Amino acid sequence: MFSFLSKFLHRPVDEEKFGNIVLKELKRARPSDTFTLDREKFLIQYGGGGRIFLHNVYIDYRRAEPKLRKAQIDILVQGVIAPSVQDMRFEDAKAHLLPVLRNLSGIDLLRIEGGDVKPMSEAMEFRPLTDELGIGVAIDTELTIVQVGSDALTRWGKTFDELLQVAIDNLRHKAAPSFYQLGPGFFASNYGDHHDAARMLIQELIWQLPVGGRPVVMVPNRTCLLVGSAENTEALSILIDQARAILLENSRPLSAEMLELVDGSWRPWCPPGEVGQKLRRLQRELLVGDYAQQKQGLDSMLEKAGRDVFVATHSLVERKEDSQLISYAVLAKGVYTWLPKADLVCLLEGEDADTLFVSMGDFLDCAGSGVKRLPYVLPRYEVQEFPDANCMAQLRERATSIAEVKA
Structure with a gap:
């Protein structure tokens, strides 16, 4: 009875009540500013175009x-009202510079919602680590963390690479190595300072771990760095399970990619066999959710702009033959479409015509200049016109199916 009552009294509030609590605390802490809760997008807007996204904080709460x-x-409120670090001199900021890993599609989504159509390279100072992850440099103080932009580089007279080396060196000396062994050849970070993932950039840390083979890592969120051996399939399977739990249950997800260290550089890698299938399944499950968020943002942006564009869905189906997840997107004749990248394109030429499945590669190869890559991290293609008769004839010769396509 008392256990039930305790759980009832201490259960966390729902999103709407949480948003109202944060809104009240912000207004109390800074009464001179105007804060507005957007319940639909679960964010708070404030003066000067500032936006506070509440989803991750709510998960932590x-x-x-x-x-x-x-x-x-309290941490969120203090970060908002803290004095700005944007105008710090380099001499003052230097000791606070740290590297950060960023999920590029997540940042891209914020740009889409804000109507920003510039390429990512023009919107943010970063270095690509993979197609999915970028490396940034941030000023990390006790109350706030702000990513360094082009204005600071110009003001300080520094290049991004110069700042990145300073940041990595700061992180190297921030704390002694802290990993614990989850099993033979498998380690997880245990720093507790929210910079675990970025420590993959300190390569000597990785080499020092006795994984018993070529090291591979996963960074499911910023507080976790998982390290294993490319040759240890049992450890890799556990690593994927750990990453899945963190990506699906914790806040601030980063990536489901597995990376191997080759000649001093990290590269995406997928194990062979069943373990590789397990990893690809996780990646595809997350990708379909990322595309759904992108579609929602693009639909809203296009509606506000008064543009009639069909933003096609990135869909998944489980193949009966081997339980692999196959992705597809639909392109209908006469419909101006923004098409997501997928294994298959489903071409609908008309009500009486047979449905035609072709690989995305064959479709792009045949369509040529009739398809334009859009400036988003998750690939989308602008298709203003359906393939002509000649192209359709070629595609029919290359037709495939869900059962046949390579996953």
Whole structure:
């Protein structure tokens, strides 16, 4: 009875109540500013175009012990009202520079919602680590963390690479190595300072771990760095399970990619056999969700602009023969479409015509200049016109199916 009552009294509030609590605390802390809660997008807007996205903070709030939940809100509020670090001199900022890993499609989504159509390279200072991950440099103080942009580089007279080396060196000396062994040849970071993932950039840390083979890593979120051996399939399977749990249950997901260290550089890698299938399944499950968020943002952006564009869905189907997940997108004749990248394109020429499945590669090869890559991290293609008769004839010769396409 008392256990049930305790759980009832200490259960976390829902999203709407949480948003109202944060809004009230912000207004109390800074009464001179105007804060507005957007319940639909679950964010708070404030003066100067600022936006506070509440989703990740709400996840942290729900996962925290009841006595620590108020602290999650306090940290957010203090970060918002803290003095700006944007105008710091380099001499003052240098000791606070740290590298950060960023999920590029997540940043892209914020740009889409803001109507920004510039390429990512023009919107943010970063270095690509993979197609999915970027490396940034941030000023990390006790109360706030702000990514360094082009204005600071110009003001300081520094290049991004110069700052990145300073940031990595700061992180190298921030704390002693802290990993614990989850099993033979498998380690997880245990720093507790929210910079675990970025420590993959300190390559000597990785080489020092006795994984028993060629090291590979996963960074499911910024607080976790998982390290294993490319030759240890059992350890890799556990690593993928750990990454799945973090990506699906924790806040601020980063990536489901597995990376191997080759000649001093990290490269995406997928194990062979069943373990590789397990990894690809996780990646595809997450990708379909990312595309759904992108579609929602693009639909909203296009509606506000008064443009009539069909933003096609990135869909998944499980193949009966081997339980692999196959992705496809639909392109109908006469419909101006923004098409996502997928294994298959489903071509609908008319009500009486047979449905034609072709690989995305064959479609892009045949369509040629009739298809334009759009400036988004998750690939989308502008298709203003359906393939002509000649192209359709070629595609029919290359037709495939869900059962036949390579996953």
